[in-house]
Amino acid sequence: MTGLPLKVRLLTAVVIVSNVLGNLVLSAGMKDSASWQVVFSPLVLLGVALLILWVLSRMTLLSWADLSYVLPVTSFGYVLSALAARFLLAESITPWRWAGTLLIIAGICVVGTTAPKTGER
């Protein structure tokens, strides 16, 4: 992300981190209980709060950069989610899933070399 304005880089980081943490906490929370009341458990509510932060910061980022830039760049969160799932939720991840992760990183890097707004070079 070299060459991008600092505010874009910082906001991108907020978008990614709030997404990963929110999903992680939500995943743990949703599996905790069989009843529908699980949606009101502390973990699920925390996950929701983090995802609300994600929504708002992402909306702001979308006003500064193209959707076709924002989507792949912030999808780095998918990679972080896989790592969190493996090391924090003890999910087993096949080599196919790790390979897919590398392809996603590659796609992100390719898009990351393009300017956020079309018309800039």
Add this chain to the structure above:
Amino acid sequence: MNNWLLVALIVASTAGSDVLQSMEMKRHARSSIGSAAKHLFQRPLLLLSIVFMAVSFFGFLLLLRAADLSFAVPATAASFVVETVLARTVLKEQVDARRWAGALLVACGVVLLAV
């Protein structure tokens, strides 16, 4: 409900939500998260985008109950390719060859994650 049907529902409503938000936020750019939050309640298309997001989110909650996080999150990334196409056709963004290549790589990665 079948997991892949849930994924399709999530992908469709996410794409709808993102396109609406991108369209609206470009028309009325906001300088901070706080003012984006205030702006949200003044624009019907933004509120509709939140409805789509709610549908997507509840689908995602159901998916998280039934499947691994390491499946659920990447499977919903399938919306990438749909959204890049919509960015070009609906939002008239100039999606250059490199972005198409990047989106394609992400799509292939998502497919592998789902194997």
